[in-house]
Amino acid sequence: MAKPIFQRPKGTADLLPQQTEQWQHVEGIARLLFGDYGFKEIRTPHFENFDVFSRSAGDTSDVVTKEMYDFYDKGDRHMALRPEGTAGIVRAYVENKLYGPEFDKPYKAFYIGPMFRYERPQAGRFRQFHQIGAEAFGAVSPALDVEIIAMAVDFFKTLGLKNLKVAINTLGDKTSRDAYRQALIDYLKPHFDELSHDSQERLEKNPLRVLDSKDPKDQIFVADAPSILDYLTPESQNHWQRVQELLTALDLDFEVDTSMVRGLDYYNDTIFEIMTADESLKGSATIAGGGRYSGLVEQFGGPETPGVGFGIGVERLIGLLEAQHVTFKNDNDLDFYVVNIGDDTDTIATQIVQAIRSYGYMAERDYLARSPKAQFKSADRGHAKFVVTIGEQELANHSAKLKNMLTGQQLDVKLADLYTDLPTIITTEAEEE
RNA sequence: GCGGUAGUGGUGAAGUGGUUAACACACUGGUUUGUGGAUCCAGCAUGCGAGGGUUCGAUCCCCUUCUACCGCCCCA
Structure with missing residues (x-):
């Protein structure tokens, strides 16, 4: 490990x-x-x-x-x-x-x-x-x-x-605070021995700090301490x-x-x-x-x-x-996942993802030569809306499969159309649902 | 800076001084070898934060250290 x-x-x-x-x-x-x-x-x-x-x-x-x-x-x-x-x-x-x-x-x-x-x-x-x-x-x-x-x-x-x-x-x-500071010291000094250790030190350095002490011993005195408001x-x-x-x-x-x-x-x-x-x-x-x-x-x-x-x-x-469970929605879902099958499709897969991205869609592919099943799982994990599949057969036909992951429907698309008219293809596809 | 609790795989965790460290999720592969979210099967920690020590033997005991969390101080 x-x-x-x-x-x-x-x-x-x-x-x-x-x-x-x-x-x-x-x-x-x-x-x-x-x-x-x-x-x-x-x-x-x-x-x-x-x-x-x-x-x-x-x-x-x-x-x-x-x-x-x-x-x-x-x-x-x-x-x-x-x-x-x-x-x-x-x-x-x-x-x-x-x-x-x-x-x-x-x-x-x-x-x-x-x-x-x-x-x-x-x-x-x-x-x-x-x-x-x-x-x-x-x-x-x-x-x-x-x-x-x-x-x-x-x-x-x-x-x-x-x-x-x-x-x-x-x-x-400054004038207000100096006057108040003195008043506070005058008030707390007589109780010095009863204050918490921390507050005893604070009294010297910064008496105002005594006011927000969490120690119950101090809070007794704080309750009746003079207020800054009277010294403004x-x-x-x-x-x-x-x-x-x-x-x-x-x-x-x-x-x-x-x-x-x-x-x-x-x-x-x-x-x-x-x-x-x-x-x-x-x-x-x-x-x-x-x-x-x-x-x-x-x-x-x-x-x-x-x-x-x-x-x-x-x-x-x-x-x-x-x-408070305040959420904001952030759409990270993939638009496309490109599944490629066989070593010979690596180049075309690279071209296809790039083409899809050039339309401004979020697209991902497999880089590990995994099985189609594994690639589809990745597509699913990324909540891809569409999967484009390209294998040896499709490559030979200059086409690809386009699958709508929501409906499960799949159709053949010419590669040329994919490159030139992707938005139209998927809106048509959506309307056919 | 002081006091306290904790630390097991990618995650949530069970566990015991002694042969293979549960279980679940996730992941990977398989289930007619080119298609997802279901089922089933298999794989997945030579390791129990790190370093010492005690012991025939330690993940489990002791010490040190690191880190996280809680309280104090203080603050965002």
């Missing part, structure tokens, strides 16, 4: 034709739909200078501290495989001066591609995974936040997903208000979840997640996450430019589609 010598790297997957069809379908819809919203595709490198990610994501974020897939190249440059899409897009935005006056604002871009995170694989979590994301730069309007959310929801609905939940929250602007500056309050009004105006259901926090440090004001209410995918229920950010473009050397965006996890999305 053959044993494979190599295995694919941990946490990666081979996508086989059975899967790639679904992937292409999903990606195709994204391209089409995002285009309707005025988003154009940007493709950036799959790896960047390490600092592109470490600076944008925040030095304390887990993505940077332990999940970065980084390496030193032969020129001793510290590089990293992109863990998410936004940083690369922002880098490209600045480097290509897309903030220039010749471009409309907001500048809208989307991306589709692999992302890498060095972590322990599980269902719905891989070392190489894929995201479909969108970013819009250069407008602070809450209408843009809402458009981004609406576009993601539109995308999922177009794919046929059900049971979606949109959760939104605001992180406020008037501007942030306004923005937050307006986002909700606009979502409501679009009849888009949402839930406010004030305990929601995002993993990357650059977010402010609106943040959101789209998840499934299905029980089936517990660990990977969140299929999209995003929000508004500011300061990123400046950090990369560009002019002060706000941005909003989201990232969708393709593996999780497709997992959900499967769980």
Whole structure:
């Protein structure tokens, strides 16, 4: 028995034709739909200078501290495989001066591609995974936040997903968040000893993280913790208000979840997640996450430019589609199968399949000199609509047999007609049924 | 990074410290030697993730390792 010598790297997957069809379908819809919203595709490198990610994501974020897939190249440059899409897009935005006056604002871009995170694989979590994301730069309007959310929801609905939940929250602007952060620390400090070990650490580094702790010990305190909503500056309050009004105006259901926090440090004001209410995918229920950010473009050397965006996890999305049995029909059935009998018919069989394909039909043949029976079985497995049979006799007569696999009827066809008039032959054949 | 469960053919799987590793599906061939989806017959793991060890003997026991899955952390 053959044993494979190599295995694919941990946490990666081979996508086989059975899967790639679904992937292409999903990606195709994204391209089409995002285009309707005025988003154009940007493709950036799959790896960047390490600092592109470490600076944008925040030095304390887990993505940077332990999940970065980084390496030193032969020129001793510290590089990293992109863990998410936004940083690369922002880098490209600045480097290509897309903030220039010749471009409309907001500048809208989307991306589709692999992302890498060095972590322990599980269902719905891989070392190489894929995201479909969108970013819009250069407008602070809450209408843009809402458009981004609406576009993601539109995308999922177009794919046929059900049971979606949109959760939104605001992180406020920097002033709001600093005030809130302090309030949170003041509130939690007295209970320090009663918090979970993880949360004790979070309190120092990123107190907001305590809010979405799953530990019951923490949740007791989280329930009565101060809310960010009470610390918003008037501007942030306004923005937050307006986002909700606009979502409501679009009849888009949402839930406010004030305990929601995002993993990357650059977010402010609106943040959101789209998840499934299905029980089936517990660990990977969140299929999209995003929000508004500011300061990123400046950090990369560009002019002060706000941005909003989201990232969708393709593996999780497709997992959900499967769980919900959302199917899409893909016609892979063969139009023709060419059965050839005897060594002398190999050449003519080659000519016939090519001729059939030149009409745009899907055609297949046998390459293994198998018995007619075996070839018919292949035809059947490919759900061929017609079988063209050519043997010594037919070859001598310059003809072939054409069998309708549905009706089982078979007739003789002149080879000349087959080459020149195939579509007519099969439509006539169909009408005779 | 931590904790746990698992790993038998193309697939789903049964199984035991000891001569030929069930069964099913799939596949291949045959069943009037040129025709499909049915039936019947036959074939199909020198091997039980990999590497060591214990043993007269291991797929079954022990160790290591790899991978997958689950939980934590975190996230898409």
